[in-house]
Amino acid sequence: MENLKFNEPILVTRPLLPPIEEYEEKLNEIWENRWITNNGPIEREFQEKLKEFLSVDNIELFVNGHSSLEVAIKALNLTGEVITTPFTFASTIQAIVNNGLTPVFADVDKEYYNLNPDNIEELITDKTSAIMPVHVFGNPCDVDKIEKIAKKHDLKVIYDAAHAFGVKINDNPIASYGDISMFSFHATKVFNTIEGGALIYDDPELEYKFKSIKNFGITPDKEEIQFLGINAKMNEFEAAMGLINLNHIEEAIAKRKIIYEKYLECLSGLENEGVIKVLRPMKNVDYNYSYFTVKLNTFEEKNHLFEKLPEYNVYAKRYFYPPCNEFPAYDFDKNTPIAKNISDTILSLPLYLDLTVEDIEKICKIIEYELK
Numbered sequence: 090m091e092n093l094k095f096n097e098p099i100l101v102t103r104p105l106l107p108p109i110e111e112y113e114e115k116l117n118e119i120w121e122n123r124w125i126t127n128n129g130p131i132e133r134e135f136q137e138k139l140k141e142f143l144s145v146d147n148i149e150l151f152v153n154g155h156s157s158l159e160v161a162i163k164a165l166n167l168t169g170e171v172i173t174t175p176f177t178f179a180s181t182i183q184a185i186v187n188n189g190l191t192p193v194f195a196d197v198d199k200e201y202y203n204l205n206p207d208n209i210e211e212l213i214t215d216k217t218s219a220i221m222p223v224h225v226f227g228n229p230c231d232v233d234k235i236e237k238i239a240k241k242h243d244l245k246v247i248y249d250a251a252h253a254f255g256v257k258i259n260d261n262p263i264a265s266y267g268d269i270s271m272f273s274f275h276a277t278k279v280f281n282t283i284e285g286g287a288l289i290y291d292d293p294e295l296e297y298k299f300k301s302i303k304n305f306g307i308t309p310d311k312e313e314i315q316f317l318g319i320n321a322k323m324n325e326f327e328a329a330m331g332l333i334n335l336n337h338i339e340e341a342i343a344k345r346k347i348i349y350e351k352y353l354e355c356l357s358g359l360e361n362e363g364v365i366k367v368l369r370p371m372k373n374v375d376y377n378y379s380y381f382t383v384k385l386n387t388f389e390e391k392n393h394l395f396e397k398l399p400e401y402n403v404y405a406k407r408y409f410y411p412p413c414n415e416f417p418a419y420d421f422d423k424n425t426p427i428a429k430n431i432s433d434t435i436l437s438l439p440l441y442l443d444l445t446v447e448d449i450e451k452i453c454k455i456i457e458y459e460l461k
């Protein structure tokens with residue numbers, strides 16, 4: 090058999106980095122301004138450009154996605170219980186728990202792995218204050234059903250849209266649904282500001298709260314502490330990276346699509362034989378090709394592949410394993426069998442811009458060899 094081992098490690102992702110000269114130019118500006126954090130001019134410029142790019146009216150920027158989720162919860166004064174999904178990154182659940190609230194886990198749907206709205210209503214009690222769904226791997230939740238349930242029971246909706254930058258549903262920006270949506274701009278995301286995050290929201294009154302809470306609760310006009318806050322401000326180095334990466338993001342998503350489609354083509358044999366199932370973008374959705382995931386039939390097959398790939402210098406990741414309601418750090422109700430099955434059997438394969446068509450062909454040959 091031909092040698093399928095890569096000379097250099099193929100990681101699950103690599104960050105989108107612009108030509109270094111473009112960042113250097115912005116660094117010069119930071120040095121001239123002598124302003125490096127706390128509502129700086131580049132952050133404000135980035136905020137305006139981002140509003141335009143995403144076609145939304147209200148955006149607040151943060152040091153990372155996780156702390157913006159924590160601020161969103163504080164700003165809406167949520168109490169008691171929040172209905173959410175176990176199939177997500179630890180951040181979603183920790184944002185709820187760190188705010189003194191109880192996550193209540195509803196099971197997910199089999200096809201796209203998002204919170205299944207049909208499982209929400211039975212979990213609503215008089216303590217429920219919100220629903221916190223996640224647009225997993227960039228595919229949108231059933232936003233219409235979720236909105237109906239939220240309206241009927243007077244609940245807030247915060248979407249964890251960490252994976253969904255740039256996604257549109259029937260031409261509508263994904264962040265235009267719910268009370269608040271959160272984007273993560275972490276290095277590993279489609280669009281990055283090194284670390285970073287944003288809240289997109291409808292109610293303009295939230296701006297004052299967000300600006301205060303992300304700065305220790307200090308109100309921007311009176312400099313009083315009217316809210317319990319944290320430090321979650323975006324800095325100028327992050328904002329500079331964001332501004333520049335915004336010029337490259339459309340090209341980046343187009344390249345990701347090519348890689349995604351090459352994977353589909355090369356794995357079609359295994360898929361037709363029922364050995365794996367690839368997550369597809371939903372219909373009527375402008376997708377961002379944020380992750381390439383394959384679902385295997387059993388935990389053992391998933392583990393076999395996960396453990397064998399490094400022998401070829403290829404590193405997949407188990408996004409998300411285990412389901413969040415099985416974290417040893419907490420004692421949560423574990424009654425979500427679909428999320429458990431997905432979590433047990435899914436792997437994220439390498440997807441980033443430097444990968445060539447030949448790299449993908451080779452990765453797929455390895456997978457085929459190991460699974461046959």
Ligand code: T4K
Pocket residue numbers: 100101102103104153154155156177178180181223249251252273274275276277284285286404406408
């Ligand atoms: N909600 C959801 C649903 C999320 O997925 C996340 C974050 C959040 C909320 C919170 O948003 P942030 O506060 O992070 O903005 C990564 C990311 O750290 C995390 O942002 C992300 N989700 C999660 C799904 O994945 P790890 O532990 O997998 O990262 P790590 O360091 O193993 O990196 C993955 C691969 O990327 C490695 O193979 C190396 C490569 N890499 C990584 C970095 C940081 C690079 O090549 N260069 C780099 O600079 O968590």
